[in-house]
Amino acid sequence: IAGITQAPTSQILAAGRRMTLRCTQDMRHNAMYWYRQDLGLGLRLIHYSNTAGTTGKGEVPDGYSVSRANTDDFPLTLASAVPSQTSVYFCASSVEGDFGNEQFFGPGTRLTVL
Amino acid sequence: GQNIDQPTEMTATEGAIVQINCTYQTSGFNGLFWYQQHAGEAPTFLSYNVLDGLEEKGRFSSFLSRSKGYSYLLLKELQMKDSASYLCAVLDSNYQLIWGAGTKLIIKP
Numbered sequence: 623i624a625g626i627t628q629a630p631t632s633q634i635l636a637a638g639r640r641m642t643l644r645c646t647q648d649m650r651h652n653a654m655y656w657y658r659q660d661l662g663l664g665l666r667l668i669h670y671s672n673t674a675g676t677t678g679k680g681e682v683p684d685g686y687s688v689s690r691a692n693t694d695d696f697p698l699t700l701a702s703a704v705p706s707q708t709s710v711y712f713c714a715s716s717v718e719g720d721f722g723n724e725q726f727f728g729p730g731t732r733l734t735v736l
Numbered sequence: 737g738q739n740i741d742q743p744t745e746m747t748a749t750e751g752a753i754v755q756i757n758c759t760y761q762t763s764g765f766n767g768l769f770w771y772q773q774h775a776g777e778a779p780t781f782l783s784y785n786v787l788d789g790l791e792e793k794g795r796f797s798s799f800l801s802r803s804k805g806y807s808y809l810l811l812k813e814l815q816m817k818d819s820a821s822y823l824c825a826v827l828d829s830n831y832q833l834i835w836g837a838g839t840k841l842i843i844k845p
Contacts, residue, residue: 664740664823664835665779681832712778720831722767727778 625649626728628713634734635703643698643731645713651726653719654696656680656688658709659730665712671696672719703735738762740836742824747842748814756809756822756839764829770798770809771823773838779823782809811841819843 626647635641647654656668657680667680671690685707687699696715700707711731716723741759748754760768767786771779785791785800785807797810809822821838828834 662837664825664837666835667833722784722827722831724769724781724784725779725833727780729778 626713626715626726628711628728628731630731631729632732632734634736635700637703637705637735639703641700641703641733643700643711643713643733645696645698645728646694647696647713647715647726647728648694649715649726650693651715651717652693653716653723654690655714655716655725656686656696656698657712657714658682658707659712660709668698668711670719703733705735707733708735709733738826738828738834740824740826740834742822742836742839744837745840745842747844748811750814750816750843750845752814753810753812754814754841756811756841758807758809758824758836760805760807760824760826760834760836762805762826762828762834765802766827766829766831768798768800768807768827769823769825769833770807771825772820773823774820782822814843816843816845 629644655670657665669688671677713728714725716725739761770782773779783798790799795812800807823838824836
């Protein structure tokens with residue numbers, strides 16, 4: 623593994639289903655982030671984690687949950703998917719969690735909720 | 737509210753120079769980032785400005801004026817591979833990153 627990986631690359635999901643997007647980094651970064659990117663809008667922060675064991679809510683947290691059991695992994699769960707959650711999801715990490723550091727992004731997961 | 741404004745799309749010619757502007761209205765300021773994002777790919781870091789002035793990095797330069805709430809990204813000697821979206825993001829007083837919608841740059845031969 624080099625950098626940040628995300629899985630799956632893409633997914634089509636029926637509304638109401640539960641889905642977990644996976645994110646793993648091997649850079650030993652303390653901070654990790656989940657964003658969604660929609661056409662015509664800037665990246666919007668869903669949840670973040672400044673260090674293992676802690677998480678925080680971003681701009682659009684409703685309908686999503688995260689956990690940070692260790693430094694490397696930061697999964698994002700949609701408990702009951704809705705069509706408005708159709709988006710491209712990016713995981714990112716940075717050395718420290720003050721948002722003032724360069725963020726390194728994973729390749730993204732394209733999610734379609736029908 | 738907080739707002740980042742960038743042109744939606746720009747077109748330029750290979751070998752030329754292009755300036756992509758970003759204006760912001762945020763609650764405080766702790767720095768401004770530029771990222772490049774090729775279609776279907778992840779954003780990658782280009783620059784970070786926290787003080788006024790111009791910072792040059794190869795063919796790319798980034799300028800900041802905090803008093804005007806304004807930044808630009810200058811790309812020189814344009815290459816076809818520079819066709820991408822360029823994202824401006826501002827770190828506000830709460831150290832939250834506010835992202836612009838991005839400027840899609842199209843390079844023509």
